[in-house]
Amino acid sequence: MAEAHQAVGFQFTVRPDGVDLKLSQEVIKNIYLSGVTAWKKRAIQFKNGVLAGVYPASPSSWLIVVIAMMSSLYIHVDPSLGMIDAIKENLPHSVVPFLSRGYMSVQTRAVLSAILFATGLWLFLIYLLRYTLKALLSYHGWIFESHGKMSTSTKVWLSLVKMFSGRRPLLYSFQASLPRLPVPSVDDTIHRYLESVRPLLDTEQYRQMEVLANEFNESMATRLQRYLILKSWWATNYVSDWWEEYIYLRGRTPIMVNSNFYIMDLLYVTPTHRQAARAGNVVHAMLQYRRKLERGEHAPLRALGTVPMCSTQMERMFNTTRIPGIETDIVQHLTDRKHLVVYHKGRFFHLWLYTGGRHLLPSELETQFQRILNDTSEPQPGELKLAALTAGNRVPWARARIKYFSQGVNKVSLDAIESAAFFLTLDDEPQGYDPAKTNSLDSYAKSLLHGKCYDRWFDKSFTLISYPNGKMGVNAEHSWADAPIVGHMWEYVLATDCFHLGYTEEGHCKGDVNKGLPHPTRLQWQIPEECQSIIETSYLSAKQIADDVDFHGYLFNDFGKGMIKKCRTSPDAFIQLALQLAQFRDQRVFCLTYESSMTRMFRDGRTETVRSCTSEAVAFVRAMEDAGATTAQRLALFRKAADKHQNMYRLAMTGSGIDRHLFCLYLVSKYLGVDSPFLKKVLSEPWKLSTSQTPQQQLNLVDINKFPKYVGAGGGFGPVADDGYGVSYIIVGENLITFHISSKFSSPDTDSYRFGQHIQKAMLDIQALYKPENDKKTVEKHVPLENGKKHI
Template sequence: MPSRKTCHTISIMPFLSRDCVSVQTRAVLSAMLFATGLWLFLIYLLRYTLKALLSYHGWIFESHGKMSTSTKVWLSLVKMFSGRRPLLYSFQASLPRLPVPSVDDTIKRYLESVRPLLDNEQYTQMEILANDFKETRAARLQRYLILKSWWATNYVSDWWEEYIYLKGRSPIMVNSNFYIMDFLYVTPTHRQAARAGNMVHAMLQYRRKLERGEHAPLRALGTVPLCSTQMERMFNTTRIPGIETDIVQHLTDRKHLIVYHKGRFFQVWLYTGGRHLLPSELETQFQRILNDTSEPQPGEHKLAALTAGDRLPWARARIKYFSQGVNKVSLDAIESAAFFLALDDEPEGYNPAKNNSLDSYAKSLLHGKCYDRWFDKSFTLISYPNGKMGVNVEHSWADAPIVGHMWEYVLATDCFHLGYTEEGHCKGDVNRGLSFPTRLQWQISEECQDIVETSYLSAKQIADDVDFCGYLFNEFGKGLIKKCRTSPDAFIQLALQLAQFRDQSVFCLTYESSMTRMFRDGRTETVRSCTSEAVAFVRAMEDTGATNAHRLVLFRKAAEKHQNMYRMAMTGSGIDRHLFCLYIVSKYLGVDSPFLTKVLSEPWKLSTSQTPQQQLNLVDTNKFPKYVGAGGGFGPVADDGYGVSYIIVGENLITFHISSKFSNPKTDSHKFGQHIQKAMTDIQALFKLDNDKKTEEHAKCVHLENGKKHI
């Protein structure tokens, strides 16, 4: 038995002796330990119960409007375990891991997807390659992949970011970055500085709520949570060029913004007295920049072209010319900024009275002049002198729906919460006491200027080759398509297949982006839209001897097939991410696989994506029908193919963003847009004829019934 003095001096074992602690103290400590243990047990029990519930995906395969009793019970349990007011990141620990599909299932689905694209001899060769891979190399690669899935939160996402985006050495402008447009019909003010002031302030509000996790989590069916990890890097993030691979640098809250105008870079502080600058204060700062008549420093005007050209010259120039002195200070200011703002000097935007206005607007957002966007920033906010806005987004850190969520919030906040005075200025008092924006200083040598010019010429060649068509389809929209009892997305995808065949006279490998954010750290999966069912439907549409009834039957089969593939992609049973990861494992292990090499080298001649509307509660389009967004788009993926992005806006409008390359004589974006219009109306006519036939048959039945009653 140690003495009382020993009990006081041995601090690491104070509770071993009954003489050291009273009975009451021991009881309190025991109760605290028990309560803490019980509390932790309940937290983990709730978390893993919710994770088990969220691992069920049967609900997504049920027919629309025909929810089973088991799914209703499941939804009720998910709601009960989700809590009343969850925050943005509340569900992160409860999201299930992305499952690794079996090799047999993936290869079976892959062979099924390429069957309509290959002749018998080519398909036989592909079968031989696939079976050889399955019997010899697949099991070993799959074991390593499953092992990775046990310790990684997502077995795909880190490799996808690294190998698809960051290791690429070609320019990211056009090839990777994408854009999102402003409201289509509405410009709340034509004062450039005022619109930029409101939009930047709304972004700062969004960032504050993001950092506090105060945004409501996105949920499918209003209940099933989606992963929010990508949102963490929205602000204060820059892609840093490297010799072999780039990195994504994300910093904590930064208090400044970098503004580009007429070849000059300005630093604008976003806080004063511990608060955000008000919209009127931001307008003042931006107007000061617009009024500034100083000339760019030598080499400054086209400096941002470094981010538009090849990555390797930019990485080497960054090390050699921007690692010390004023150049390092100025570059650090850009790369650590909340985001980048470009104040353009040429108006853009949709103008129905001007031909191709949407095309010009899209190209401006996608590549601009090749030196007036900092393409490495997480996003560049672009402001035009007529009050229009837009964003150019670097792709490695996140996918389009993430930025789209922020953009919806900012547009709604700008118009419906912040507003403008009658003269079009930001509301609030003008604060003239703010210190002026600070010019960034540069010392660009002639040798570095030559590298900048080389990057600019390389980027300009890419930009000039982009053939773009922005097309508003307003003959009908989601409302009429739903009356046809089919998925709007499946309807559009089949129209794209029909348009592609009419344009090229052949079918091609088609990419449609689907999300996997029902899983932790999920990003995207591929839906291979060119199915055997879609090919059969298209051939029937082009067969003059086929009846409309037969075509409609084939359409419904193709649409159902597409919907099922989309659902499988969302629930972790896609094809391409699994094969991609098997390929990466094979490279790590030095295993040569002709099958995987061939799969990963296949070109996506038609690359498509839908821009989703995620926060319909922000703008009441029934009350404000003109306040609709135009969505966004991206550059062509293949030299001889098309990139097509579309957004289903409200009930009566679908906007298409179509890109291809002028350098390929076989592609024409405007011609393809015409094919899309014709395909959409041709498919809708099938339902119209079917409805007319049903109406006629119903009228005959009524007539006969009335005749019987008369007799």
């Protein structure tokens, strides 16, 4: 047991003549280095906290203001208009009151007064800059302009934003300057809601909905709205805390499939086929990302390279766990966690991520992971399927946690999991995209989404999954953040893994192999039979959900963003209208459609809903299914529907959406104990088609034109409705769109593969509308005119 000896920091024996104490120099050295690293980390965090706290100014600007004030004293110019003299008169004459010594001279008091005034002026200028920038960022007219056409006023506005944004911002530099999410007017929200449901209701149903909406508006809407406006003044965001609590944390059904989502690895490239080596590089890259995140050193994400996005969600990416409760869960976020918990073949291993005050190197991590892979010990009783507790219903897990995991070795081991930086599963079945296998993406997605139902810790902020063939993936818990946040980290990790860390010719991590590290240690469990029965019940419940997931991954490579842009249409609007056409062809009816939009241009913003099934979209789809409609008519209706969709998406992004406002009004009504038939009906409507676009190239760390194979496959989620579809899509470069389609086998009306075929046909059918027009332009460009000139 060599590792046991290395784990001992000191030894002592009791002798008749005293105590013989032997210190381990290696451990003392590691303790010293760890302390130095911790103090360096605190110093960097303090420095970056100060830089972000005074942004867009800088600490050096304080010195400039002080020097300017001091200089004015010597040239007998008072820019303070007498305030420096007033401060000087009110300063105590003695440095230490009540003592005869220590009097300040007149010159000292004048200098101190100038410094105090300069500091106050400097702070005032900082707040002035911040509120000026906040006022500028509250303008959203730029987002409603046509793509590629920027007005003079928008150019001036962008120049002002750049001017007041300062230089080299840190991750949280803009937080204090972001505007608050505005509360829309009730009249606007009700009008947009009625407009959104008009194509889904017949005349009588729509008339009844109008009556309910008008009764709500006339009776209690004003009262509920006042409380929301009050909250918007008091809280940084009037939606986000309630959204996290009531949509995610108060849910008592399983979060596996129903809430968690996944993100896939690179589509075409596997940097190494050695499982331990790939995991070593990826984990090391994650630790680098976490270090920059803790220090706030990542650059903030900015639209148009100028307009900042909120970074709040990134704070809880690591060291975070969803803790189950009887009535509601909580999100536990810790700081400075130095270990990882690894799951392999039913065993849980505790692995330290630091040695000598530094991160383990990729080669060291590879060694540790290989040791776990080589371990042939058997799981302890109840250990194999223990994680199924996080996959089943929340209440049984919460009760079991209190009864069986609140003391002894079980508490120690559970604390190790819940306080870990993140959770890693070394899977034993290869996955990944294989062009030779028609269902490879389907199997890969289901593995990431639910696995075996007991080999991912679904409560962790994310579980990193490593496969025997070198492929990776992520399963993420949803309450703490949305998919773009995890995607941001994943892009950094993949780019660092492939282009900065790299591998040897044999596929191992670069660097020397350090075999002197203490081995990973097994977590110990004492799980009684009653608890094992609860674990088995949670497993069977989760397995029933997992087995019901009908998944289809589809790579659409007939065309991509490049062709769509040539049609002068938003790629997102193009795809959303194709989804409406596919949905109608699949079900022969229209349905309420959910598309996720972000609101991160506001402080603590998360998401808003875009209701994609509009009257304009319905008219376009009906024209596509009408054999008598001409191509010109269909194209005109398509453009009208696309413009409508773009406008709705922009309204959602700028705080004028429908669903978050109605959701908060409903919560206020519940708090006040009043009943609204209108709000109750709105909140009970099923989303039979739930869609989301996965962002690509948030960081632009890889030039995909130069390295076209280094693209991700995006991610997906489970079906939202029992008889509906969940569709996630990612626009990859110029010539590829990836679709992740989910539904339930138990529904006789849905089929994910069939829906994928409908999407393909819908995309091609819409593209065909532009072909005659494009062909005409091409002909006109090259046919000579009578005078010998050509059309240009």
